[in-house]
Amino acid sequence: MSKIGVFVCHCGENISATVDCARVAETSGKLDGVAYSVDYKYMCSDPGQSLIKSAIKEKGLTGVVVAACSPRMHEPTFRKACAEAGLNPYMCEMANLREHVSWVHEKGEATTEKAIDLVRILVEKVKYNQSLNAIKVPVTKTALVIGGGIAGIQASLDIANTGHKVILIEKDPSIGGHMSQLSETFPTLDCSQCILTPRMVEVAQHPNITLYSYAELESVEGFIGNFKVKIRRKSKSIDEKLCTGCGLCTTKCPVKKIPSEFNEGLGMRTAIYVPFPQAVPNKPVIDREHCTYYLKGKCRICEKVCPIQAIRFDQEDTIEEVEIGAIVLATGFSVKQPDFFPEYGYGKYPDVITGLQFERLASASGPTLGEIRRPSDGKVPQNIVFVACAGSRDEAKGIPYCSKICCMYIAKHAMLYQHKVHGGKSYVFYMDIRAGGKNYEEFVRRAIEEDGVNYVRGRVSRIYEKNGKLIVKGVDTLLGAMPVDIEADMVVLATAGVANSDAEALAQKLHVSYDAYKFFAEAHPKLKPVETNTAGIFLAGACQSPRDIPESVSMASGAAVKVACLFSQDELTRDPLIAVVNRMAPPVYSSCVGCFLCVSACPYQAIEKEEIKNRAGEVIKTLARVNPGLCQGCGTCVAFCRTKSIDLQGYTHEQMYTEVMALLNEY
Amino acid sequence: MTLGFYPGCSLKGSSREYAESVLAVAKAFDITIEEIKDWNCCGATAAHNMNRELSFALPARILSLAEKQGLTEVVVPCAACYSRLTVTQYELAKDKELKDRISEVNGMEYKGSVTILNIIQMLDKYITPKLEGKVVKPFDHKVACYYGCLLVRPHEILKFDREEDPQSMDEVMLKAGATPIDWAFKTECCGAGLSISRTPSVGKLSGMIVGDAKDRGAEAIIVACPMCHSNLDMRRKEINKYLGEKVDIPVLYITQALGLAVGLDRKELGLNRHFVKVTV
Ligand SMILES: Cc1cc2nc3c(=O)[nH]c(=O)nc-3n(C[C@H](O)[C@H](O)[C@H](O)COP(=O)(O)OP(=O)(O)OC[C@H]3O[C@@H](n4cnc5c(N)ncnc54)[C@H](O)[C@@H]3O)c2cc1C
Numbered sequence A: 001m002s003k004i005g006v007f008v009c010h011c012g013e014n015i016s017a018t019v020d021c022a023r024v025a026e027t028s029g030k031l032d033g034v035a036y037s038v039d040y041k042y043m044c045s046d047p048g049q050s051l052i053k054s055a056i057k058e059k060g061l062t063g064v065v066v067a068a069c070s071p072r073m074h075e076p077t078f079r080k081a082c083a084e085a086g087l088n089p090y091m092c093e094m095a096n097l098r099e100h101v102s103w104v105h106e107k108g109e110a111t112t113e114k115a116i117d118l119v120r121i122l123v124e125k126v127k128y129n130q131s132l133n134a135i136k137v138p139v140t141k142t143a144l145v146i147g148g149g150i151a152g153i154q155a156s157l158d159i160a161n162t163g164h165k166v167i168l169i170e171k172d173p174s175i176g177g178h179m180s181q182l183s184e185t186f187p188t189l190d191c192s193q194c195i196l197t198p199r200m201v202e203v204a205q206h207p208n209i210t211l212y213s214y215a216e217l218e219s220v221e222g223f224i225g226n227f228k229v230k231i232r233r234k235s236k237s238i239d240e241k242l243c244t245g246c247g248l249c250t251t252k253c254p255v256k257k258i259p260s261e262f263n264e265g266l267g268m269r270t271a272i273y274v275p276f277p278q279a280v281p282n283k284p285v286i287d288r289e290h291c292t293y294y295l296k297g298k299c300r301i302c303e304k305v306c307p308i309q310a311i312r313f314d315q316e317d318t319i320e321e322v323e324i325g326a327i328v329l330a331t332g333f334s335v336k337q338p339d340f341f342p343e344y345g346y347g348k349y350p351d352v353i354t355g356l357q358f359e360r361l362a363s364a365s366g367p368t369l370g371e372i373r374r375p376s377d378g379k380v381p382q383n384i385v386f387v388a389c390a391g392s393r394d395e396a397k398g399i400p401y402c403s404k405i406c407c408m409y410i411a412k413h414a415m416l417y418q419h420k421v422h423g424g425k426s427y428v429f430y431m432d433i434r435a436g437g438k439n440y441e442e443f444v445r446r447a448i449e450e451d452g453v454n455y456v457r458g459r460v461s462r463i464y465e466k467n468g469k470l471i472v473k474g475v476d477t478l479l480g481a482m483p484v485d486i487e488a489d490m491v492v493l494a495t496a497g498v499a500n501s502d503a504e505a506l507a508q509k510l511h512v513s514y515d516a517y518k519f520f521a522e523a524h525p526k527l528k529p530v531e532t533n534t535a536g537i538f539l540a541g542a543c544q545s546p547r548d549i550p551e552s553v554s555m556a557s558g559a560a561v562k563v564a565c566l567f568s569q570d571e572l573t574r575d576p577l578i579a580v581v582n583r584m585a586p587p588v589y590s591s592c593v594g595c596f597l598c599v600s601a602c603p604y605q606a607i608e609k610e611e612i613k614n615r616a617g618e619v620i621k622t623l624a625r626v627n628p629g630l631c632q633g634c635g636t637c638v639a640f641c642r643t644k645s646i647d648l649q650g651y652t653h654e655q656m657y658t659e660v661m662a663l664l665n666e667y
Numbered sequence B: 001m002t003l004g005f006y007p008g009c010s011l012k013g014s015s016r017e018y019a020e021s022v023l024a025v026a027k028a029f030d031i032t033i034e035e036i037k038d039w040n041c042c043g044a045t046a047a048h049n050m051n052r053e054l055s056f057a058l059p060a061r062i063l064s065l066a067e068k069q070g071l072t073e074v075v076v077p078c079a080a081c082y083s084r085l086t087v088t089q090y091e092l093a094k095d096k097e098l099k100d101r102i103s104e105v106n107g108m109e110y111k112g113s114v115t116i117l118n119i120i121q122m123l124d125k126y127i128t129p130k131l132e133g134k135v136v137k138p139f140d141h142k143v144a145c146y147y148g149c150l151l152v153r154p155h156e157i158l159k160f161d162r163e164e165d166p167q168s169m170d171e172v173m174l175k176a177g178a179t180p181i182d183w184a185f186k187t188e189c190c191g192a193g194l195s196i197s198r199t200p201s202v203g204k205l206s207g208m209i210v211g212d213a214k215d216r217g218a219e220a221i222i223v224a225c226p227m228c229h230s231n232l233d234m235r236r237k238e239i240n241k242y243l244g245e246k247v248d249i250p251v252l253y254i255t256q257a258l259g260l261a262v263g264l265d266r267k268e269l270g271l272n273r274h275f276v277k278v279t280v
C-alpha cells in the first residue's frame, strides 16, 4: 500500500495569489494512498525541504509529490532532498502549479480545481514509480570553443590555464572578432589592438590550445561530458606547415579590388589574403569565390612567386572528428548595414557609414591610417553627425531592444573626431544616454563638456543629399520639438547589434534555445547567465545579447569556470530516464520481435542489435538493445515499437495510462 | 470587366479632374466603373478625431453598400478615403464585437468581403500589364513622384509598398515613358488640412516639396491624392512666396499622366482645371 506525501508550495505569492493552496493540500490529503499533505510558503527553502525530509522519515512515505514550480526549476532540488531522507530520488514527482496554473489562469474555482487535478494525476503516477539508479558516464576533458572573438579567446585561455585541452574554432582566417577592428576602446581610450593582439598570440602559442581558423562546426552528437563533434576545416589552398607567412603572394595577386571585410568595405584586399597584418594565424588563405584560377582556370601567379611552393590549389575541405566534454559558444554578433534604413538612404550615400566603419577610419591600421576622411572623396568632414539608436529600440524596425554598446561608442567616436579634426563640429542625435557602468557616465560627460560634442536629444527622420551635403533632418525635443536641419559632410549610424545570420542554424545544430531575435538563450536570466538549457553547453560574449568588452570577458571567464567545474569530476551522473527493451525468461527472452523499426526511428543512434545465443553459440534470437550512454530519453522508439516492447523509465506505459485514467475518473 | 468605384467628396468637387481621368483611363482599357450607390462621406480627418465608433461606421456603411451591390473590388482613388476604408476593414476584421456593433449602428450587415484597391494597385492590376503597345505618346519627362502620407502609411495596416522610400508610382511612370527622379520628399507632409486654417504653413511644407523637385530638375510632380494635389497646385502662390521665386512645375494625377501617354484627350483628362498650367 502506497504512502504518498503531497507538498503544496505557495511560491511566495506566485501560486497562492491565484490558487487556493490550503484547499489543494486538504483535498489531496483525502486521496487514496496519500498519507500526508501540507502547504507551505517556500517549499524549496531549507525549512521547506526539512518538512519533506522529516515527513518521509516519520510517516515512512513511499512516494512524494511536490506541487510547486516547473520541474525544470527545482526537480533536482526536491529529488536530492528525498534522497537525503533515504527515499529513492525517482520516487519524487513535481506538479507544476506555477507555469501551468497560476501564471496562466485567473484566480478562481476552476483554477484551484485544475491544480488539484494535476496533483491527482501525479499521485496516481507515483504509485507506479520504480526506484531507479542514476547512470554514471565518464567525462572527456577537452573543451570546444566556437568563435575566436575576445570572448572565445578569453574562455579558451582560462580553460587552458586550468590544465585542460581546448579546441578553438574560428570561421574567419584570423581570430580577433570585432575587437580587432576597433580603434580605441571606451571608457579608457586604450588602443584595441594593443590589448588584444598579445592575447591572440597567447592563444596560438598555448600548449593546451589547438586553434582551427577558417573552420566551422559540422555536426554534434552526444551529451554533456561526451560530445562527438565534427569540424569542417575549410580549405585555405595553402600548406600551412610549409607557409612562412612571408606574404609575397598577397602582393602579387592580380585580383586587388575585393572589399576588405576587416576594413568594412572601406579598403580593398586581394584574392589570396591575410585579413590584417596582426592576424593570428598570420598565413594567407585563397578566397575561391574571387580567385581568377578557381573562376577561370588561369593565373596561378601566387604559386609561381611562393618561394617554398606552399600553394595547394587542389586542397579540399577536411572533416576533423573530435571528442569533447563541454562546449563554449562565443560566436558574437553582427551590426545592421545602412541598407536597412530607407529613411537614411538605403545605403546609397557613401558618406553615411556605420559605427564599425568609423572604427576603421579612426584606426591607425585602417585605410586612412587613422585620419578621419570620408569615403566618397577623401575629404576631412568639417561637420559630422552621429545617429544613436539606428534601428535599436524601434518596434517598427523589429528591434525593440537596446543594443547597449552604442551610447558609449558614439561618445568615443565623437571624442576621437574632436581630437583628430580641430575646429570640426560634431553632433549626436540621441533618445537617452545609457551610460551605466564604471566610469562610463564620466566618459560621456567628458565628450560633452571637454570636447564640445553637441548632443541633441531627438530623432532623425530623414537623411538626404543636396548640393554635395548630407541634410540631416532631426528634432530637438529639449527645445520644444524644434526641427533641426544639419548640413553634414558625413553621418555615422550606430546601427543595431543583431544576431549573426547563421545563429539560428547553429543553435539548432547544438539544440540550444534562442530568443525571438536569434540571440542564444541563457538557462536563467539571473542565476544561470552563462549556461544554456542544454547541459554542457555554455555561452560567452555578444552571442547572447549585444555587450561590451568588459562584460564579454567576464562572461567568458564565468563560462570557463563552469567548464573547469565539469572537468574536475571524472564521472557525471545522468538521470536514468531512458528507454529499455523488456527482457523475459527464456525461451521468450523479450516481446521484441526484432523488426528494428526503432533503430531507424532513434535520432541519436542509440539502439543496437543484440544477439541471444544458446550454449552452442548459435544465434537463437536478435533483439533491440538501448545503449544507456547514448539514449536521450526522447521516447520516439516507444511510439514506433509495434509490440510495445520498449518502455521509457520514469514514463512507462503503465504510468502514462494511469495518469490519463486519473484525469478521466471523478474523485 | 467591372470595378466598383468610391469617389468620395473631393472627386466630386475640388478634384473633379482626378475622377475624370480615372474614368477616362478605365474606359480606354475597357473597364466598366460602377459607382457605389448612395455612398456617404468616409469621415475624413474629422471623424476619427472625434468619435472612434463613428470613424468606423461611416466607411463600414460604404463597404456594406458595395457588398449589397455585389461588388467584389472597389477602387478608391483618394488616398485619405483609401486609408479610412482600409483601416476600418482592418480593425473590424480584428474585432468581431466591434464589427457586430458597427453593423448594428448602421442597421446594415457588414461582411468585410470587398477588396479595396488604391489607385496604384488598380493600375498595377488592370492597366500596366496591358500598357505595352498602348503608349503612343510616352510621357517623356523627368517626374517627381510624390506619395504623401496616407497612400503608404501605416504599413502594418495597408501592407502596400515601402513606407519610407516607396517605388510603386515610380514604376508605373517608368512604364509610361517617364524618368522618375530620386528625391528626398516623396513622403514628407504637404501640410494637409492646414491649407485652410494656416495657409502659410502649407506654403512652407509644400514649398519644401516643390523646391526639392525643382532643384533636382523635375518637369512634373505626379500625385495620387486630392489633398496633395490641391496643396501643391492651388497653393502655388504661397509656395512661391516661401521659395522666393516663381516655380511653375505642374502637378498631375498619375491617371492624367498615364492618360496622356496613351493618347487621351487633354480636356477629357481634366488638365484644363489646374491652377498651375499643365505645359507638359
Ligand atoms: C562600432 C563598435 C564599437 C565598439 N567599441 C567598443 C569599445 O570601445 N569598448 C568596448 O568595450 N566594446 C566595444 N564594442 C563592443 C565589442 O565589439 C564587443 O563587446 C565584442 O566584440 C564582443 O566579443 P565577442 O567575442 O562576444 O564577439 P565578436 O567580436 O563578434 O567575435 C565573434 C567571433 O566568432 C566568430 N564566429 C561567428 N560565427 C561563427 C561560427 N558559426 N563558427 C565559428 N566562428 C564563428 C566570428 O568570426 C568572430 O571572430 C564596440 C562594438 C561596435 C560595433
Ligand code: SF4
Residues within 6 Å of the ligand: A252, A253, A254, A255, A271, A272, A286, A287, A290, A291, A292, A293, A294, A299, A300, A301, A302, A303
Ligand atoms: S591564383 Fe588566385 S589567389 Fe593566386 S594570385 Fe591568382 S588570383 Fe590570386
Ligand code: SF4
Residues within 6 Å of the ligand: A578, A579, A601, A602, A603, A604, A605, A606, A607, A626, A630, A631, A632, A633, A634, A635, A636, A637, A638
Ligand atoms: S528514447 Fe529511444 S529513440 Fe529516443 S534516444 Fe532513447 S533509444 Fe533513441
